[in-house]
Amino acid sequence: MPQYAVLIYADESLHAQHASEAELDENDRHARALEASGSMSLAYALTPRADAVSVRRDGERPGPFVAADQFVAGFYVLDAPDVDAAIAIARENPAVRTATGGVEVRPVHSGGITATGRD
Numbered sequence: 001m002p003q004y005a006v007l008i009y010a011d012e013s014l015h016a017q018h019a020s021e022a023e024l025d026e027n028d029r030h031a032r033a034l035e036a037s038g039s040m041s042l043a044y045a046l047t048p049r050a051d052a053v054s055v056r057r058d059g060e061r062p063g064p065f066v067a068a069d070q071f072v073a074g075f076y077v078l079d080a081p082d083v084d085a086a087i088a089i090a091r092e093n094p095a096v097r098t099a100t101g102g103v104e105v106r107p108v109h110s111g112g113i114t115a116t117g118r119d
Contacts, residue, residue, distance in 0.1 A: 004106065049063060
């Protein structure tokens, strides 16, 4: 089945090191629903942009690679029969209901787990 990456854009990630369960509840419910449906292959929430380090040819810089009002706060991979089905699933992401956030759906071209035995 084709896979689609869903990139979650937000003003800031809710997944700070000490985020409360209440702050994460809506996103966690969404993730559990996707997991229960069998459509989600993997998911990762990213920490706030202040934790990012950008690596470029001339060195490293603190902060995200691209300065923008919204940034990638997390992503997940869906198994869906086609892009329309992936979009319908992604539309349920809590970021879509915010004033400035949203998601981007992109077909996965290739890749996957390449190492085994990681701890």
